[in-house]
Amino acid sequence: MAVLGPNRYGKAETRVVRVTRHGDAHRIKDLTVSTSLSGDMAEVHLSGDNSAVLPTDTQKNTVFAFAKKHGVGAIEDFALLLARHFADSRPAIHHARVAVDEHAWERNGAFGHSFVRSGREVRTCVAHHDGTRSWVVSGLRDLVVLNTTNSEFWGFAKDEYTTLPETRDRVLATAVDAAWRHAEAPQDWDKTYENARGALLAAFADTYSLSLQQTLYAMGTRVLAECPGVCEVRLSLPNKHHFLVDLAPFGLDNDGEVFFAADRPYGLIEGTVLREDAPAAGPAWE
Numbered sequence: 612m613a614v615l616g617p618n619r620y621g622k623a624e625t626r627v628v629r630v631t632r633h634g635d636a637h638r639i640k641d642l643t644v645s646t647s648l649s650g651d652m653a654e655v656h657l658s659g660d661n662s663a664v665l666p667t668d669t670q671k672n673t674v675f676a677f678a679k680k681h682g683v684g685a686i687e688d689f690a691l692l693l694a695r696h697f698a699d700s701r702p703a704i705h706h707a708r709v710a711v712d713e714h715a716w717e718r719n720g721a722f723g724h725s726f727v728r729s730g731r732e733v734r735t736c737v738a739h740h741d742g743t744r745s746w747v748v749s750g751l752r753d754l755v756v757l758n759t760t761n762s763e764f765w766g767f768a769k770d771e772y773t774t775l776p777e778t779r780d781r782v783l784a785t786a787v788d789a790a791w792r793h794a795e796a797p798q799d800w801d802k803t804y805e806n807a808r809g810a811l812l813a814a815f816a817d818t819y820s821l822s823l824q825q826t827l828y829a830m831g832t833r834v835l836a837e838c839p840g841v842c843e844v845r846l847s848l849p850n851k852h853h854f855l856v857d858l859a860p861f862g863l864d865n866d867g868e869v870f871f872a873a874d875r876p877y878g879l880i881e882g883t884v885l886r887e888d889a890p891a892a893g894p895a896w897e
C-alpha cells in the first residue's frame with residue numbers, strides 16, 4: 612500500500628532580465644528565479660483533479676509581471692514578494708519557496724547602455740513563506756580565491772594507502788559556496804551581502820591556515836561577527852589542488868613557482884558555523 616509523501620511543484624530557473632532606464636543611464640538586473648509551491652495537493656497526485664494547481668506557467672508569468680510592476684531591488688526583497696504572493700494566492704497553497712540567483716554585470720566603459728558580464732560570483736537567496744512567517748537564506752557561489760602562501764597541511768592520519776607528503780607551504784585555493792541564514796530581516800539586504808562577502812574574503816586572506824577546515828571555520832565565524840542578524844553560515848569549499856610540478860628532469864628547480872592546477876578529483880570541505888543561541892531553522896534550508 613503506497614501513500615503520498617512530501618511534494619512540491621513549481622517553475623525552475625525562469626531567466627528574467629529587468630532593465631531600468633533613467634535617461635541614458637540604464638541599469639540591469641539579471642536573475643534566475645525558481646518557484647516551488649506546496650500545500651493541499653493530494654488530489655492532483657491521487658485522482659488527477661487539478662483544481663488546486665496554480666500552473667507552473669502562471670508562476671513563470673508572475674515572475675515577469677512582478678519584475679515589471681515592482682521592479683527588482685535586492686533579490687531577497689523580490690523573492691519575499693513572490694513567496695508571499697504565492698502563499699496567499701489560493702487556499703490550497705500553504706507554502707511557497709522562491710530561490711533567486713543574480714548574475715552580475717558591469718558597465719562597459721562610459722556607455723550608459725552597454726554592459727559586460729562580470730567575473731564576480733553568483734549572488735543567491737532562498738525565501739520561504741507559509742502565510743504567516745518568512746525565512747530567508749542569502750548566499751553566493753563561485754567566489755574563487757587563492758592564497759600563494761600561509762597554508763600548511765601536515766600531522767594528518769596515515770595508513771597503508773597514504774602517499775600525500777606533509778607540506779609547510781602550499782597554494783590554497785577554493786571556489787566559495789556559502790549561504791547564511793537570517794534570524795531577522797536586515798534593514799538593507801545589499802549592505803548585509805557586501806558585509807558577509809567582505810568577511811569571507813578577509814578571513815580567507817588573513818587566516819594562517821593549517822587546513823581548509825580551519826579556514827572554513829574562520830570564514831563562518833567572521834560572517835557571524837560582521838553580520839549581527841545572521842545566525843548560521845553553511846560553507847562548501849572545494850579544495851582546488853595546486854600540485855608543484857617536478858621540473859628536475861629539465862634541470863630546473865621549482866621553489867613554489869610552477870603548479871599544475873588540477874580540476875578533479877578535489878577535496879570537498881563542508882561545514883556549518885552557527886551562533887549558540889541560533890533559533891530553529893524551520894524550513895529555511897529546504
Ligand SMILES: O=c1[nH]c(=O)c2[nH]c(=O)[nH]c2[nH]1
Pocket residue numbers: 764775821822823824850878
Ligand atoms: O586542507 C586540507 N584538508 C584535508 O582534509 C585534506 N586532505 C588532503 O588530501 N588535503 C587536504 N587539505
